[in-house]
Amino acid sequence: MKEPLLRIEDLWLRRDDRTILQGVNLELNPGEVHVLLGLNGSGKSSLAYTIMGCEGYTPDSGRILFDGQDLADLSITERAKLGITLAWQEPARFEGIPIGKYVGLGQEQASRQMVATTLEAVSLPAKYYGYRAADKTLSGGERKRVELASVYAMQPRLAILDEPDSGIDVLSVGDIAMLIRRMALEGSAVLLITHSDEIVEMADVASLMCAGTIIFSGKPQEARRYFSTRCMPHLESLGSQPWDVTKPEVRAALASNGMGRFVPGEAGNDG
């Protein structure tokens, strides 16, 4: 069988004495769009930073294999050289250089045409944006697009996109979905963190993260169904996920917390 491009094995991460990742297992194949779903605080961004090798995100145990190579001893720069790139949930590393230049930074010879094509791909006409400074005057949505364009321009082997659609207007989410599909067609594997149904639907695989672990990997439609019935807001008192909502004590605990509406078959829940 073919080796996956990315293989995460039983990954554990603690930060400030809090366990954030608890035994994550995940596989990603080349050219695959793999969506990572999960509630706020479930650990999605932390997983992204750990794969990228950001400071403070050294796993306590487990392995991350990229193309069969263990990433443990590699710096963030070395990981980037292997072709791993991250688009941040809150892009902030702009320094006022022209957008056209920023987008071309990852390229050895960034041709004017390449930069223009890349900016068009995120619906930022090069004519207006190419020479504009990438700085605080950009709107949140514009910043997300510039960030995405810079990742696209790098043609990474693995693109980790942390909520590329957040702050993007509803009408444009389709553009972003198209660009992601295009990245995959051009050979990038995409690990895509999102809350957008439209984007989940175009993914090849979806994984569901709950309280720092992956509780489901499979078809996007199934992951969504699983999400709505099994992955409820984290109530630490209930212990580890997934919660078995058929258990009376779980149902009682949820009801007593005013969460009965999340429980299938419970009053107030019409799903």
Ligand SMILES: Nc1ncnc2c1ncn2[C@@H]1O[C@H](COP(=O)(O)OP(=O)(O)OP(=O)(O)O)[C@@H](O)[C@H]1O
């Ligand atoms: N330095 C830290 N010390 C303690 N806890 C932390 C630290 N950094 C993050 N956390 C916690 O880790 C958990 C996971 O955070 P993370 O940002 O990975 O979640 P997320 O799934 O990306 O959420 P969102 O959907 O809101 O972006 C959260 O409960 C967060 O409060």
Ligand SMILES: [Mg+2]
């Ligand atoms: Mg996040």
